[in-house]
Structures are given as structure tokens and as C-alpha cells.
Amino acid sequence: LAVAPLALKHRENKNLRQRIIVFAGSPLGEGEDRDEKAMVKLAKKLKKNNIAVDIIAFGDGIEEGEGERVLKAFVDNINSGDNSHLLIVTPGPHLFSDMLISSPILSADRSASIPEELGGTGAAPAAGGPSAANDFEF
Numbered sequence: 596l597a598v599a600p601l602a603l604k605h606r607e608n609k610n611l612r613q614r615i616i617v618f619a620g621s622p623l624g625e626g627e628d629r630d631e632k633a634m635v636k637l638a639k640k641l642k643k644n645n646i647a648v649d650i651i652a653f654g655d656g657i658e659e660g661e662g663e664r665v666l667k668a669f670v671d672n673i674n675s676g677d678n679s680h681l682l683i684v685t686p687g688p689h690l691f692s693d694m695l696i697s698s699p700i701l702s703a704d705r706s707a708s709i710p711e712e713l714g715g716t717g718a719a720p721a722a723g724g725p726s727a728a729n730d731f732e733f
Contacts, residue, residue, distance in 0.1 A: 596636060600646055608631045613646040613679075616700070620641045623662040631665045638672035648673050653684040653691060 596617065603613045640650060650666055663683065670681040682698045684691055695701060 596641075596648070600641065600644060603646060605664045611646070615641075615646060617646045617648065619650060619652040620667070623665060631668050634665055634669045635672045640644045642673045642675055645675075646658070646673075647675075647678040649680045649682070651682045651684065651695065652696075655686060 596615065598614075599615045603615070610710055638648075644727055648670070650670060652663070652666060666683075669724075673679045680698065680700050682695070684694045711715050
């Protein structure tokens with residue numbers, strides 16, 4: 596997480612928003628990633644640079660104890676205008692993809708691609724312009 600802002604700083608298309616998505620598939624290890632104070636400090640640094648972070652935690656041991664508290668504190672400190680989220684997927688009969696699609700992490704992207712007249716924000720341009728549905732390429 597500490598190195599990811601360097602990649603965002605040197606990206607080609609600077610018009611897109613800066614966003615990091617973290618997939619945590621095991622409990623937090625030892626060191627800085629378990630230290631709540633260090634994670635809050637990193638969160639404030641990322642927030643200052645206008646970087647959104649979404650954390651998706653899944654697997655056995657993630658949803659219990661200190662790890663969840665550290666991740667929650669991190670997301671609470673980096674959140675600016677509801678741009679960062681924490682999704683904890685507990686083991687069970689549900690599909691990981693269904694949980695991710697129904698989460699707020701992807702809901703903003705989905706609503707941007709839906710036209711305003713159908714209830715979306717309509718912020719994303721159509722792939723081929725205004726009449727993309729009628730234009731075909733062969």
C-alpha cells in the first residue's frame with residue numbers, strides 16, 4: 596500500500612481518478628500492517644494525495660478480532676466523500692463475485708454507465724458516441 600501511490604503518480608492518463616483496490620485473502624501479518632497507528636498515518640497520507648482505497652477482505656480469520664478493527668480504522672481515516680470502502684466477505688454459500696458486484700465498491704461504476712433517464716448518473720460516455728447502439732463495425 597505504501598508503494599502504490601508511486602505507480603499512480605507516474606500513470607499515463609492523469610485525467611482518471613486515483614484508486615487502489617486491495618484484496619486481503621489472509622489475516623494481517625506482523626509489523627506495520629497490524630499496527631493501527633501506522634495504518635492511520637498511511638491513510639491520512641493517501642487522503643492528502645486524493646487517493647481512494649477500497650479493501651476487500653475475504654477468507655478464514657479476516658472477519659474476527661484486531662485485523663478487522665485495523666482495516667476499519669484505515670478506511671474510516673482515508674474516506675473522503677464516501678470514496679473508500681471496506682468489504683468483508685465471510686466464508687459461506689454465497690459467491691465472491693456476487694458479493695463484490697452488490698457492494699458499494701462497484702455500484703458507483705455501474706451507475707455511471709447507466710443513462711440518466713434509466714436511473715443512473717450517466718457520467719460515463721457511450722463507447723461509440725451518442726448513437727453507438729445503431730453503429731456497427733464489420
